[in-house]
Amino acid sequence: MVNEFLLSSSGLQFKAYSPKKNYYADSHEIILNQEKFKNKLIQQGFLVVKNVMDKEKIxxxxxxxYQLFKEEYKKENKEWYQIKEPKDSHGYGNHPVKNFLKSDDFLEFVNDPYxxxxxxxxxxxxxxxxxxRILVRSFSSLSTFTTSAHRDKEYYVSTNPLEAVTAWIPLGIADKVHGQLVYLExxxxxxxxxxxxxxKKDRIISQNLRKLAKDKGSRWLIPKINPGDVIFHCLNSVHASFDSNTLVPRLSCDLRFASAADYLDPRWNNYWYGEDGL
Structure with missing residues (x-):
């Protein structure tokens, strides 16, 4: 089993490693062993939960x-490919994501009771x-940037960061070729x-993932994730993305949950759009 991967983020190479099995759990196991999992995120920073979302809905x-775009994407052999960059950046101007976020099917998906x-x-x-406020982003090898190392607590401000969590859901393939999230152990x-x-532009921790890991005496972990799985991580966990090596885009959405209304960031009570400054 390959445990080490050489990746690149904004053109800078770094190494990432496969997480140990304690970073994974099946959703049915969590339902059956609730006491075992209620402190997992606080203990280890992130957790990949298998088989949460409906794969057909994805x-x-x-x-x-991708059907919302007229010229930027095409579908061949049941897969979408990016032809060129959209005119507007994610969420800015007339970018189609603004309508996608408000669609009945998407809202039903993210509000899934399970x-x-x-x-x-x-x-x-x-x-x-x-x-x-939910973010939906698409990246491919045509993308001009990746997500630098950061913590969500700098962007989602809760009165108690331990009572809020991010759910990262891939809407399709996410891996070392297509790009995904990596976590600083x-x-x-x-x-x-x-x-x-x-x-906003100054809230990142570093663009150099290799140097950050070395300075902190840590390493980057790249969890294996399939459609239907969800990565949950603490607001305190440092994470980033890396360069895609394919024209098949990685599509994903970022959700923020809190355990009680008092722990929500009130600024996030509106639909996401690029100009909101958050």
């Missing part, structure tokens, strides 16, 4: 998303409150300067 949503049940168990709570316990009040 295929439908993927088609619906997903919320899993989140509530991870919180050790009876409920899970979903923020309305044990970084949820590291000390970093709080940049939540900085300008």
């Amino acid at each position: 295929k439908i949503l993927r088609d619906q998303y 997903l919320k049940k899993i989140v509530s168990i991870l919180f050790g709570s009876n409920k899970a409150y979903l923020s309305k 044990k970084s949820h316990n590291f000390e970093f300067l709080d940049k939540s009040k900085y300008d």
Whole structure:
């Protein structure tokens, strides 16, 4: 089994490693062993939960998303390919994602009761409150940037970061070729300067993933994830994405949940659009 991968983020190479099995759980296992999992995120920073979302709905949503573009994507042999970059960046101007986020099928998908049940168990709570602002992004080898190392707590400000969580859901293939999220091991316990009040462009921790891992005496982990799986991570966990090596785009959505309404970031109570400054 290959345990080490050489990847590139914004042109800078770094190594990532396969996580140990404790970073994975099947959704049915969580339902049956709720006490075992209610502190998992606090203990280890992230958790891949298998078989949460409906795979057929993911295929439908993927088609619906790329059909909104007139010239930028084409479908061949049941797969979508990117031909050129969209005119507007994600969420800016007239980018089609603005309508996709408000569609009935997408809202039904992200408000899935089974997903919320899993989140509530991870919180050790009876409920899970979903923020309305949800990000949907598509990346391919034509993309001009990747997501730098950062913590979500700088962007989603909760009165108690331990009572809020991110759910990252791939809408299609996500792997070392197509791109996905990678996590800095044990970084949820590291000390970093709080940049939540900085300008949006200044909230990242680093663009150089190799140097960051070396400076912190840590390493990057790249979890294996399939359509239907969800990665949950703490707001304190440092994560990033990396360069895609294919024209088949990686489509994904980012959700923010809180265990109670008091822990929601009130600024996230509107639909996402690029100009919102958050």
